[in-house]
Amino acid sequence: xxxxxxxxxxxxxxxxxxxxxxxxxxxxxxxxxxxxxxxxxxxxxxxxxxxxxxxxxxxxxxxxxxxxxxxxxxxxxxxxxxxxxxxxxxxxxxxxxxxxxxxxxxxxxxxxxxxxxxxxxxxxxxxxxxxxxxxxxxxxxxxxxxxxxxxxxxxxxxxxxxxxxxxxxxxxxxxxxxxxxxxxxxxxxxxxxxxxxxxxxxxxxxxxxxxxxxxxxxxxxxxxxxxxxxxxxxxxxxxxxxxxxxxxxxxxxxx
Numbered sequence: 001x002x003x004x005x006x007x008x009x010x011x012x013x014x015x016x017x018x019x020x021x022x023x024x025x026x027x028x029x030x031x032x033x034x035x036x037x038x039x040x041x042x043x044x045x046x047x048x049x050x051x052x053x054x055x056x057x058x059x060x061x062x063x064x065x066x067x068x069x070x071x072x073x074x075x076x077x078x079x080x081x082x083x084x085x086x087x088x089x090x091x092x093x094x095x096x097x098x099x100x101x102x103x104x105x106x107x108x109x110x111x112x113x114x115x116x117x118x119x120x121x122x123x124x125x126x127x128x129x130x131x132x133x134x135x136x137x138x139x140x141x142x143x144x145x146x147x148x149x150x151x152x153x154x155x156x157x158x159x160x161x162x163x164x165x166x167x168x169x170x171x172x173x174x175x176x177x178x179x180x181x182x183x184x185x186x187x188x189x190x191x192x193x194x195x196x197x198x199x200x201x202x203x204x205x206x207x208x209x210x211x212x213x214x215x216x217x218x219x220x221x222x223x224x225x226x227x228x229x230x231x232x233x234x235x236x237x238x239x240x241x242x243x244x245x246x247x248x249x250x251x252x253x254x255x
Contacts, residue, residue, distance in 0.1 A: 019081065026205075027118065028057050031197045032146050032249045036115065039144065039251065040065050046112035051133060052101055052119025056082035056094075063091040066113065072097045072104065101129035106136045117146040121164075121174045130187035134254060143189060143252045145180065148199070148245045151234060152176040159231050160245075162223065166216045167207055177248055189252035196248050203241030 036058070040048075046066040050059040053071035059082060062069050071082045071094055079096045086094035099105050101116075102125045114133045123129040133143055150157045157176075164171040175183070177194060184191045207217050224237050231237075236244040 026199065026201065027055050030199065032117070032195070032247060033057065033061055035195055035249055036117075036144060036146070037061055037065070040113065043067075043112065047110065048113040048115065049106070049111045049133075049136060051104075051114055051116040051129075052122070053082055053096075054078060054117075054119065056085055058115050058117050059086065059094050060089060060091060062113070062115070063094050067093060069094045070097055070106070070111070071095070072099065072101075072106075074098070074100050100124075101132060103128075104132040104136055108135055109138045110136050112138055112141045114141065114143045115146070116144075118148065120145065120147050122170055122172055124172060126173070126175070127183060127187065130183055130189075134188040137254055139254055141254060143184075143254075145184065145248075145250045145252065147180075147248065148174050149180065149196075149248050150174045150176045151246055152178070156231060156234055159223075159227070159235070163220055163243075166220050166223075167212050168210045177250075180248070180250055184250065184252050185255075188255050190255050192251040192253060194248055194250045196246065199245045199247045200236075201243055201245060203238075203243070206242075 040062065043066050047068045048062045048066045048070070050056070050062065050069060050071045053059055053073045055078070056071050059069045059071040063086070071079065071086070073079050073082070073096075076098050079098045082094070083096045086092075097105060101119065101123050114137050116133065120126060120129060137143055150160055160174055161171075164174065177196070181191045181194075207220075221241055224232075224241060224243075227235075227237060
């Protein structure tokens with residue numbers, strides 16, 4: 001992969017595993033998705049953007065609530081799969097676009113709602129992605145950012161980033177909730193309510209979803225076996241390698 005850009009690595013990683021993300025229970029359900037549905041409610045005239053749509057689960061949730069959803073992702077394969085799945089589900093108000101979050105091919109002030117879930121920690125330029133989200137949001141619109149977050153303590157942060165990178169070389173960085181607040185503010189938003197969740201990851205499906213090499217799986221399991229009490233307790237390491245992540249949902253409005 002040494003001759004590939006980071007965006008090419010991300011696109012390849014997720015393109016090759018598109019079907020795994022469509023069928024992933026972690027991505028298809030969750031407390032954060034339930035909270036998003038309650039937050040959005042029926043908005044039949046609204047146009048929404050699912051930024052970094054992955055398997056399209058945010059788009060599928062939003063489609064019955066809004067007038068139109070644009071599902072946008074870096075991976076051409078992922079976008080094609082979402083288009084096919086939307087057609088299969090009869091969700092004819094979902095359209096797809098391909099490209100990086102850092103340079104959205106959408107006009108200014110095009111959306112009433114911008115949602116990004118489990119995507120931002122893969123963005124090569126996090127600040128640029130947030131600035132693009134702000135650019136395409138209407139002045140009275142709402143942005144919702146959902147992602148895995150760092151616990152903040154240096155020890156726990158080091159462990160989180162290491163586990164993520166061993167599992168998936170397209171990983172960039174999980175930020176803390178406070179780092180999110182600072183970056184969202186700098187991008188031109190007013191951060192609002194933030195909800196935090198605990199997400200249990202079944203180890204076998206977590207590594208299978210990204211086709212993690214056996215050598216990396218062995219390295220993750222070796223690290224887990226040597227973790228101190230503070231780390232093991234926070235991430236709730238289980239005998240089979242399963243563990244728990246911190247996640248958040250942040251609502252933000254344009255400034």
